[in-house]
Amino acid sequence: MKYKKEIQDELDELSPFLSELKQKKTGMELPEHYFDFLTASVMEQVVLIPKPSSSVLPTAKPVWYAFLFNKHIWSGLAMTLLLLVTILFFRNQPISDEPAFAEISSEEAVIYIAAHLEDFEPALFTEGDFIEEIEATKIDDAEVDLYLEEIIEDLDIETLEELF
Amino acid sequence: MQILSLVRDPTRIEEGFRLLLQQYQERLYWHIRRLVIQHDDANDVLQNVLIKVYRNIHNFKGQAQLYTWLYRIATNETLTFLKKKNKKSAISLEQEIINLADTLKADEYFDGSEVQLKLQQAILTLPEKQKLIFLMRYFEGLPYQEISTILDTSVGGLKASYHHAVKKIEMFIKEI
Structure with missing residues (x-):
């Protein structure tokens, strides 16, 4: 890659000593099959973590669900019903106690x-x-x-x- | 990107995370190992990093590259680990350099030459940010633009820091 060459050229110019040292082994080693062990160990731990799905990703709900659990809609309906009952009640009452x-x-x-x-x-x-x-x-x-x-x-x- | 689409699907998150491990765990390990030096410490830090990544992967917006985001988490977690460790020991830099040599000589997972040991001691003398920049550029071969995103520093500042670090290390190794 282009930037790998740029990095090497820069180091060659700055310090030929460190550039040469870079080609040698660093001396840091790993246990055998370490990454296989790591994958297994991490996967064992993550399966115990609750999945973010339920809290983070909301599921789409049908329109009737929103209607059923909307307190504003229910309070509006209750007010309308109360108003209708009041109107019907007073319409059936005589306006005066005097005989017609x-x-x-x-x-x-x-x-x-x-x-x-x-x-x-x-x-x-x-x-x-x-x-x-x-x-x-x-x-x-x-x-x-x-x-x-x-x-x-x-x-x-x-x-x-x-x-x- | 396949990994991201999988981890965003609650039914396939584990499959996606396994792919993420296969692709990035080795690079993350070496990034951490060069900072903490010892394998056991690197293993502990890396496991914490990966669990943190799993818990927060749904928050990754995809604006940066995935590995840049992973490097950021790994770097922060490693620096926190080192601060805690240094606070506990509370020793001078000179003593730390001597201790590192002893530790590496005793470490079953270090088999470096004398000059490699000196290189590790020289890196230890660098200020925190210079150390991170040197490791990312010298060992991991990251371009300045990516280091700039990970460390949130200007490219100009990074270049100056890297040049200083290279000179200091060369001097340290040659002087001993």
Whole structure:
């Protein structure tokens, strides 16, 4: 190799004495079959060392595995479930404890109003809904005339003068 | 690279590591042996290095060459071993040189001549970094660029250190 020659040339130039000494035996020796013994001895020791595979090389896991053991996914699902149950629970509850007006018949309403007439503001009776309610009862005109005559008879002359 | 693809596969890591041993254990052994000198020490350090490599091979990103990464681990482990050993003995450099000569003469795995013994003593006198650079260049024949990556030092600095080391060693051997 090129660099081996460079090393030798450098040494030849620096110290011909050491260059010559390099060609001779160093005197260092080895036991017979040392490297065979070394290989066997080292391999015996390394088989007892736990392999790095399990901790160092992670194995690929399927997608469902990640889903199954992901605490964020599970907490998100729990929150969503809680929210849905809350919504469903409150949707089935009545908004108010008062009876629904649709269930009250017109007759019941008239009886109630007549009994509690003093509790209502007079202006209420001029509002559209109440007039329509009265019209919807279909009172006969003759009954109205008769009712008015009775009222007029009950009134004194001074009151009649004030009205007209 | 076959070794890397094998050691990254958990089912074939041992097969890949066995290949790594076959390819690099000898070079790593000699790198360590030249630093610690004695075979028994080199064997202990090398086994620790290889176990460390096995434990960390999955962290190797492949940006550097594999053997550069292995050399780094081997060098660090060897220097740590030598520091611990020197701390225990706590003797002067002169005494260390004398001890080395005695140790090598008594070592059944050293059969060098007197001049080889002196070479080892001369290497022992070098500062740590100069010693590493000299060993990698003189014995292992590594190019400056690779030594620079292993030791994290500039190529210019390496050249200067190597030249100083060669001169010092020559002087040491000739003076004795």
